[in-house]
Amino acid sequence: MTLKSKIKWALCLIAFIIILAVMISVNPFVKGNPTQIIVAQPMFGSELSCIEGGGWHWKGLAQVYRYNLVGDFYFNSDSTIIDGKEWNGDMKSDEDDIHVRFAKKAEGDIRGHVQYFLPRDCEHMKLIHQDQKSDEYLKHNLIRNKVMDAVNNAALLFNAADVIETQKVEYRDMIKTYLNVGQYRTYTETVYDKLGEDEVDSTGKVIKKADVQKYEVMRLKLDSLGNPIVSMKSDLITYGIKVGTPEIINIDLDTMSQNRIKAIRDKEMTNITN
Numbered sequence: 001m002t003l004k005s006k007i008k009w010a011l012c013l014i015a016f017i018i019i020l021a022v023m024i025s026v027n028p029f030v031k032g033n034p035t036q037i038i039v040a041q042p043m044f045g046s047e048l049s050c051i052e053g054g055g056w057h058w059k060g061l062a063q064v065y066r067y068n069l070v071g072d073f074y075f076n077s078d079s080t081i082i083d084g085k086e087w088n089g090d091m092k093s094d095e096d097d098i099h100v101r102f103a104k105k106a107e108g109d110i111r112g113h114v115q116y117f118l119p120r121d122c123e124h125m126k127l128i129h130q131d132q133k134s135d136e137y138l139k140h141n142l143i144r145n146k147v148m149d150a151v152n153n154a155a156l157l158f159n160a161a162d163v164i165e166t167q168k169v170e171y172r173d174m175i176k177t178y179l180n181v182g183q184y185r186t187y188t189e190t191v192y193d194k195l196g197e198d199e200v201d202s203t204g205k206v207i208k209k210a211d212v213q214k215y216e217v218m219r220l221k222l223d224s225l226g227n228p229i230v231s232m233k234s235d236l237i238t239y240g241i242k243v244g245t246p247e248i249i250n251i252d253l254d255t256m257s258q259n260r261i262k263a264i265r266d267k268e269m270t271n272i273t274n
Contacts, residue, residue, distance in 0.1 A: 030059045037120065039065045039129040048129060050122035067125065067135045069118050073143050075151070076111045076249065095144055097252070098151045103217045104193070106160035106257035111250040114147050114179075119240030128239050146236060150178035151246075156218040157186075164251055172246050178234070179243040185221040185231040190214065 030051065032038060038051040040062040051057045051064070077096035097109035119125060132138040154174040155163075163171045178184075192212050199208040220228045236243065 028058060028060050029056045030064050031055070032057050033066070035070065036066045036068055037118065037125055039067065039125055041065070041129075048122075048126045050125050052120065065129060065134060067118055067128070067138070069120070071116050071118070071135075071139055071143065073114045073116065073139060073147055074112075075147065076113070078111060078250075095148065098148055100152050100155035102155050102158055102160040102163070102257075104159055104191075104215045106253060106260070108160060108251050108253040108257060110151055110155070110248065111252070112151075113247040113249070114143075114175075115244040116143055116236075117242045117244070121240065124240035128241075131239075142235070142239075143241075146179055146234070147175075147246075150175045153183065154178055157220065160251070160253055160257055164253075168248055172248055175246045176243060179236060180234060182230045182234040182237070183232040185229040186218050187221050188216045189219050191217055 030038060030040075032051055032054050034054045038057075040049045040051060040059055041064075042049075043061040043063070049062075051059070073094060075095040075098045097111045099107065099109050101107050118128070128138060132142055154171060157174060158167055158171050192214055194210045194212055198210050223229050
């Protein structure tokens, strides 16, 4: 073998070793997880691709981003132990209790949890990654904002006492609808609540009318078939994300709202026993 040939083979060997070292250092394979979908961003070009399922997959020099197919978002500032663990979720990306305003000026803090499900088709996942950039940002930005909006907007349609006592399921379903379908068209209606009973004399004649409280309450606008009208489609539909039924752990009303509800309930009990 001539000196020229030896040099050529030596250079080829060095090049091979360098390429092998680079490939080993960047790891051209990625290990999948059945609970995740991976979006791969190529080093050259802009066409994203998706990797799903367990086992090892070829990625080449692409940068990979992992997204959990099922995510949990908590809104909870309490550290109460539930089922043997603190029910707080991820404190970095979850939220404290959500403060809401119910109908008739009642206010309170809602503590709960929402589970959401990412799409398995690559086109939706590419759109999610283009707009949200990471699983953490998806949860902290899009999911967080949509959950807070839905919890707040749904509360405006309910009386606080009704949600606490009999309509928690309906309230949860409305939150879920706002997340999966969108905003309903609403209108305001003026209602009047009597604060107590009229004073009457021995003949039954009213000598002093009870005070009346005026409220502006929110109502759903219905179409000709009696169905609510969607005024704004949920952004989650665009991304193919679905949300399960929210879990409401607790509702803490402010002191004024608690006193108002207690006074109404005490009056009702008095009327029943008399």
